[in-house]
Amino acid sequence: GAVVSQHPSWVICKSGTSVKIECRSLDFQATTMFWYRQFPKQSLMLMATSNEGSKATYEQGVEKDKFLINHASLTLSTLTVTSAHPEDSSFYICSAIRGGSGTEAFFGQGTRLTVV
Amino acid sequence: EDQVTQSPEALRLQEGESSSLNCSYTVSGLRGLFWYRQDPGKGPEFLFTLYSAGEEKEKERLKATLTKKESFLHITAPKPEDSATYLCAVTRSGAGSYQLTFGKGTKLSVIP
Numbered sequence: 001g002a003v004v005s006q007h008p009s010w011v012i013c014k015s016g017t018s019v020k021i022e023c024r025s026l027d028f029q030a031t032t033m034f035w036y037r038q039f040p041k042q043s044l045m046l047m048a049t050s051n052e053g054s055k056a057t058y059e060q061g062v063e064k065d066k067f068l069i070n071h072a073s074l075t076l077s078t079l080t081v082t083s084a085h086p087e088d089s090s091f092y093i094c095s096a097i098r099g100g101s102g103t104e105a106f107f108g109q110g111t112r113l114t115v116v
Numbered sequence: 117e118d119q120v121t122q123s124p125e126a127l128r129l130q131e132g133e134s135s136s137l138n139c140s141y142t143v144s145g146l147r148g149l150f151w152y153r154q155d156p157g158k159g160p161e162f163l164f165t166l167y168s169a170g171e172e173k174e175k176e177r178l179k180a181t182l183t184k185k186e187s188f189l190h191i192t193a194p195k196p197e198d199s200a201t202y203l204c205a206v207t208r209s210g211a212g213s214y215q216l217t218f219g220k221g222t223k224l225s226v227i228p
Contacts, residue, residue: 004159006159043219044203044216046215093159093160094159097214104162105162105214107159107162108159109158109159112157
């Protein structure tokens with residue numbers, strides 16, 4: 001199956017600092033990537049849709065100035081949490097759509113962000 | 117608004133005890149229904165995609181089926197390593213529409 005690599009798998013940062021999370025599709029080109037946030041015992045909540053070479057589309061209620069998304073190539077999207085606060089602590093997961101006839105989304109391993 | 121409801125929220129099975137997980141959905145034009153497995157602290161792992169009512173797919177001890185209103189994930193003779201949260205998601209038909217709407221999942225525990 002297709003492989004999506006997310007890095008780092010966990011990070012602890014101080015309040016007020018910024019954190020960058022990378023999402024790479026290793027063996028396929030992904031024109032579209034998604035970023036999700038997951039709270040304990042809850043399902044995945046879509047934050048934004050990222051298309052290569054264009055601005056990300058954010059879901060309602062998601063602050064685009066806090067969660068900066070860059071999709072500079074067909075294999076890499078990044079999510080930067082700016083001026084992080086403890087309430088931003090969560091599990092962040094990316095996914096990528098493999099082009100062609102399939103529509104399956106493949107997910108990264110997730111990043112556990114803890115803001116102290 | 118698309119909705120996905122999974123039941124039960126949690127399920128405990130003895131090893132070898134077969135059962136089914138349910139996913140009910142409401143979507144205006146189904147493009148695909150997806151099943152994922154998620155282990156604690158990990159991202160979802162793709163299992164199946166179903167596109168039309170009557171379709172069935174199998175993988176080892178798992179079998180997914182689809183009707184116009186719901187999908188079932190049947191697990192036959194489960195083993196402890198099948199313990200995980202199983203997520204169901206749908207995408208809506210339409211140009212460029214690949215966004216997944218997820219259910220809250222069913223947490224499966226298989227007891228040796």
